[in-house]
Amino acid sequence: MAQSIHDFHDDPRNASILVWINGRLVPRAEATVSVFDSGFVLGDGVWEGLRVVGGQPVFLDAHLDRLFEGAKAIALDIGMDRRGLERAIRETLAANAMHDGVHLRLMVTRGVKRTPYQDPRVTIGPATVVIIPEHKNPKPETLSTGLKLFTVHVRRGFPDVQDPKLNSHSKLNCITACIQATHAGADEALMLDPHGFVATCNSTHFFIVRKGEVWTSTGDYCLGGITRANVLQVCREAGIPAREKNFSLTEVYSAEEAFCTGTFAGVVPVREIDGRTIGDGRPGPMVARLQGLYRDLVQRDVLVRAGEKLA
Incomplete structure (x- = not known):
C-alpha cells in the first residue's frame, strides 16, 4: 500500500x-x-x-x-x-x-x-x-524499506509563473502531483522541470548515486531545501563527490541508489521509480552513510543552539 x-x-x-x-x-x-x-x-x-x-x-x-x-x-x-x-x-x-x-x-x-x-x-x-x-x-519502516516514486505530468514551472523558491501556502501544483502519484500506487511524485530534466519531488528533494557520485538537480526549479543543502554540506565535508546538475530519467533508472531528503524524515531511500527497481531495491551503502552524517550534523546544530541558549 x-x-x-x-x-x-x-x-x-x-x-x-x-x-x-x-x-x-x-x-x-x-x-x-x-x-x-x-x-x-x-x-x-x-x-x-x-x-x-x-x-x-x-x-x-x-x-x-x-x-x-x-x-x-x-x-x-x-x-x-x-x-x-x-x-x-x-x-x-x-x-x-x-x-x-x-x-x-x-x-x-x-x-x-x-x-x-x-x-x-x-x-x-x-x-x-x-x-x-x-x-x-517518521515511520521506521519508511526509513528501512524506502519509497516508491512515480514521475507525474505536473511540472515544476518557471519562476515568472510561480517561483518554486517560495515556500508558500499555495501548493496546488504539488498537491496535484501527489494525487497523480497516489493513484499510480506510489508514495511520492517525481517532478520534472520545464525542459524535461529531473527537478524534485512533490514534498521532498531528490538525489541519485552514480559511480560513487551524489547527484541532485541544479536547484533552479525547486524550493531551496534546507535538508538538501545540509546533505550537500556533509558530502563536501566527507569528501564525497556531489554535483548539482541536469540529468534525465534515463540516468535515474540506471542509478545505483536514490533517496529523498526533507525536514521531517531526513534522508530516506528510494527503492523503485516508475516500475524500475533502483539498485537491488534495498537501501544502499551511500544512503546509509549519508543518514549517519546527517544525524551527526543535526547533533552538532543541537549542541550549538543549546550553547547559545546558555550563554
Whole structure:
C-alpha cells in the first residue's frame, strides 16, 4: 500500500496539544482562524516545518532565513522579528512539555480580509501567525524499506509563473502531483522541470548515486531545501563527490541508489521509480552513510543552539 514520506504513527498526546495563535496558546480543538483569513481564502502566506531534537528547533536560522525571504518576496509583514518568533516557538514547546520527537509547523498568512478577494489591500489586520507542534516521528519502516516514486505530468514551472523558491501556502501544483502519484500506487511524485530534466519531488528533494557520485538537480526549479543543502554540506565535508546538475530519467533508472531528503524524515531511500527497481531495491551503502552524517550534523546544530541558549 502506498504511503507518504510524512506518514507517522499516531501519538495520543497530540489530541491535547496547545497551539500558538497570534500570541495565545489555545487547545487544539479550539485552534481556529477566521474564514476571511488570507491563508484560507487564497493560500496567501508562507510557512516552515521544523524538527525539534534535544529541546532545540534544528537548523532554526536557516528556516527563519527562508521564511523572511519568502515574506519579503510577497510583501508580507510578519509583524514579528526573528527573536520574537524564536521566543514564540520556545514558549509553545515549553507549554507542551516537548523535548524530542517533535515536528513543528510555523505558518504566517497576510491576515484577515474585509472581503474574500485577492488584493492584499483589502487586508484589515496584522498577519496571522500560527505554531502547531506535534509529537511526530517518521515511520521506521519508511526509513528501512524506502519509497516508491512515480514521475507525474505536473511540472515544476518557471519562476515568472510561480517561483518554486517560495515556500508558500499555495501548493496546488504539488498537491496535484501527489494525487497523480497516489493513484499510480506510489508514495511520492517525481517532478520534472520545464525542459524535461529531473527537478524534485512533490514534498521532498531528490538525489541519485552514480559511480560513487551524489547527484541532485541544479536547484533552479525547486524550493531551496534546507535538508538538501545540509546533505550537500556533509558530502563536501566527507569528501564525497556531489554535483548539482541536469540529468534525465534515463540516468535515474540506471542509478545505483536514490533517496529523498526533507525536514521531517531526513534522508530516506528510494527503492523503485516508475516500475524500475533502483539498485537491488534495498537501501544502499551511500544512503546509509549519508543518514549517519546527517544525524551527526543535526547533533552538532543541537549542541550549538543549546550553547547559545546558555550563554
